[in-house]
Amino acid sequence: xxxxxxxxxxxxxxxxxxxxxxxxxxxxxxxxxxxxxxxxxxxxxxxxxxxxxxxxxxxxxxxxxxxxxxxxxxxxxxxxxxxxxxxxxxxxxxxxxxxxxxxxxxxxxxxxxxxxxxxxxxxxxxxxxxxxxxxxxxxxxxxxxxxxxxxxxxxxxxxxxxxxxxxxxxxxxxxxxxxxxxxxxxxxxxxxxxxxxxxxxxxxxxxxxxxxxxxxxxxxxxxxxxxxxxxxxxxxxxxxxxxxxxxxxxxxxxxxxxxxxxxxxxxxxxxxxxxxxxxxxxxxxxxxxxxxxxxxxxxxxxxxxxxxxxxxxxxxxxxxxxxxxxxxxxxxxxxxxxxxxxxx
Amino acid sequence: xxxxxxxxxxxxxxxxxxxxxxxxxxxxxxxxxxxxxxxxxxxxxxxxxxxxxxxxxxxxxxxxxxxxxxxxxxxxxx
Numbered sequence: 001x002x003x004x005x006x007x008x009x010x011x012x013x014x015x016x017x018x019x020x021x022x023x024x025x026x027x028x029x030x031x032x033x034x035x036x037x038x039x040x041x042x043x044x045x046x047x048x049x050x051x052x053x054x055x056x057x058x059x060x061x062x063x064x065x066x067x068x069x070x071x072x073x074x075x076x077x078x079x080x081x082x083x084x085x086x087x088x089x090x091x092x093x094x095x096x097x098x099x100x101x102x103x104x105x106x107x108x109x110x111x112x113x114x115x116x117x118x119x120x121x122x123x124x125x126x127x128x129x130x131x132x133x134x135x136x137x138x139x140x141x142x143x144x145x146x147x148x149x150x151x152x153x154x155x156x157x158x159x160x161x162x163x164x165x166x167x168x169x170x171x172x173x174x175x176x177x178x179x180x181x182x183x184x185x186x187x188x189x190x191x192x193x194x195x196x197x198x199x200x201x202x203x204x205x206x207x208x209x210x211x212x213x214x215x216x217x218x219x220x221x222x223x224x225x226x227x228x229x230x231x232x233x234x235x236x237x238x239x240x241x242x243x244x245x246x247x248x249x250x251x252x253x254x255x256x257x258x259x260x261x262x263x264x265x266x267x268x269x270x271x272x273x274x275x276x277x278x279x280x281x282x283x284x285x286x287x288x289x290x291x292x293x294x295x296x297x298x299x300x301x302x303x304x305x306x307x308x309x310x311x312x313x314x315x316x317x318x319x320x321x322x323x324x325x326x327x328x329x330x331x332x333x334x335x336x337x338x339x340x341x342x343x344x
Numbered sequence: 345x346x347x348x349x350x351x352x353x354x355x356x357x358x359x360x361x362x363x364x365x366x367x368x369x370x371x372x373x374x375x376x377x378x379x380x381x382x383x384x385x386x387x388x389x390x391x392x393x394x395x396x397x398x399x400x401x402x403x404x405x406x407x408x409x410x411x412x413x414x415x416x417x418x419x420x421x422x
Contacts, residue, residue, distance in 0.1 A: 034422045122422030146421035147352040167398070168418040173389045183421055214398075216351055216416070218361070225349075227416065228397045236391060236400055247381045304366045306374040309381055327382065329366070 004046055012206040018046060024203045025049035027114035029102055029130060031056070031078040033065040033183060034120035034144050037192025038199070040068065043086045045200060049094045050086070051114055054078045055101040065185035102126050107133045116202060118195055119143045119164075131156060131164040140202060140211075144195040148181050149220045151191035154229075155198050158211035162229050167214065169237060187219050245312030247327040248299065250336055258297025258322070262330070263311045268303065270334050277333075282307050285314060294320050301326040301333060346370075346407055348379070352417040354390055357383045372405040375413065390417040 001008075001018065008018050024047050028035050031054040042050055058066070058073040058081055066078075073081040079097035086095055098110060102121070107129055111117055117134055119141050121127055127143075134141040140158040144151065156164045194215070201207040210226075217224045230236055253260060260277040263285060280288050282302070292298065298320060300308040308325035315323045326333070345364045355361050358379075365375075372392065380386045392401045393414040399405065407413070 030422055032422050120422055122420060124418070124420050144422070145419035147417075147419040148421075150352060150419065152419050167391065168389060171389050173387070181421060188422070214416070221361075225396065225414070227393045227414065230398045230400060234400050236398070237402070244386075245377075245381060303368045304370070305378050305381075306368070306370040309377050310374060313377075325381070 007045065013204055017204045017206075020203055020205070021046045021200075022048040024116065025051070025114045026116045026118060026199055026203075027051040027053065027111055028118045028120055029053045029126065030120035030122065031066075031068070031082050032062070032120065032122060033146070033185065033188030034192040034195065035118075036066040036068040036082070037189045038118055038120055038144075038196045039082060039086055040089060041193065041196040042199060043090045043093050043095075046090070047093065047199075047203070049096070049114075051096045051098065051110075052079045052082055053098045053100065053102055053110055055099055065183060065188050067185065067189075102130060104129050108137075111137070111139060115139065116199055117141045118199060119145075120192065120195065128165060128170055135163040135165075142195045142198050142202075144191045146183055146187055146191060148183065149187060149218060151187060151194075151217045151219070152214055153191060153194045153198070153210060153217070154214040155202070155209050155211045158202070158209055161211040162232050166232055166236065167229055184219070190217060190219060245309045245316065246324045247305070247309075248324045250301075250326050250328055250332040253299040253301075253324070253326050253333075254336060254340075256297055256299065258299065259292075260299050260301070260333075261311075262302070263300050263307055264302050264330065268330070270330055272330055272333055273337065276337055277301075282311050285311055286318075289315065289318050289320075292320070294318075295322065297322045297324075299324050299326060301329055303329045305329055345409065346375070346411045346413060348375070349412065349414040351415065352419055354383070354385055354388055354415045354417050357385065357388070367407055367409065370407050372399070372401060372403065372407060372413075375407060376401060379415075385415065388417050390415045392416070 056078050058069045068082045068085045077099045079099050083095050134157045141156045143154045212229050215226050262277045262279045263282045265281045300311050302308045312323045312325045346367045349362045350358045391398050
């Protein structure tokens, strides 16, 4: 077919690849910024059946990034406005529109007849619902998401690969979407295009699918990094209770009353003159807590801050109430001492 | 020196995409505590990658010089 000739001459595609595209079905959840980038490329490439799920109507503030819509689309259902444009791009594509939001009740029905799902939603609740069903029905879910000038892309539930909830277990923390955080049209364009590209690769069976990995793209620096996901047997929690030790600047530590303790081991450089602090190495701290006043102000330092915080926690557990750690370490303290002795 | 790369809302909290820290036999847990004290990262959801591989932060792991750590929060915009 003349229409697809430039892609069928590519190695690994050919007329059999075009046939695969024609027989494929892709469901796009969300016809916002990402959806508007994904859809025209799938339709133009000759994907046989496309479904679009979105209950929203077009608003004026969508137009800068949701490029399937124009000024006359305002107030119309997104799925209808999108279908109108897409069908003109390719009259042979079967386009099914579902003007509703995805819920735990309708999700099975919506995705059942599609082999590939594209997660182009801006809603975490919907994403977890979709992920659970895709995982259960073993349908690959091509994930894309944005935070300001950065985007993430991954393919979940692909050939038994990890799911979204394995990477990011559900918790109650708030994450900003585009309405709240702001977004440029080109950012959703780039990320949506990467999602469409993964879809074509999966259908055609070419290249390396982003499964078990997550790509992060920074549009301000053009830096992209791929991170390998942990094995599915590793349980990842995104909630860790962290007990806090307050950090203070070294300057404040000097002004403060109370005692300053160096928790580094004996012999670590640079040496702080002993008139300025007490020295209780972390390894001895627990057995020497009796030397210290539980209600007194105590400030701890080490080389970079890590051990001072560890020491602070240990002391808090033992009932010390006014323990702080210095932000920085011995070098900062030494500099302050020198400035005091030899004022600039 | 270890390098810590921040993404999404954590980069905003740290006011930087990346920083290097001097490390003295620091464990991953100690690093996270240090970063929590500095930037209050405990308020965010995120995963931790060491040298581009996501690891459980419960894992006892001592960091080595030249390790590259990344804090990866989920994004929600679309």
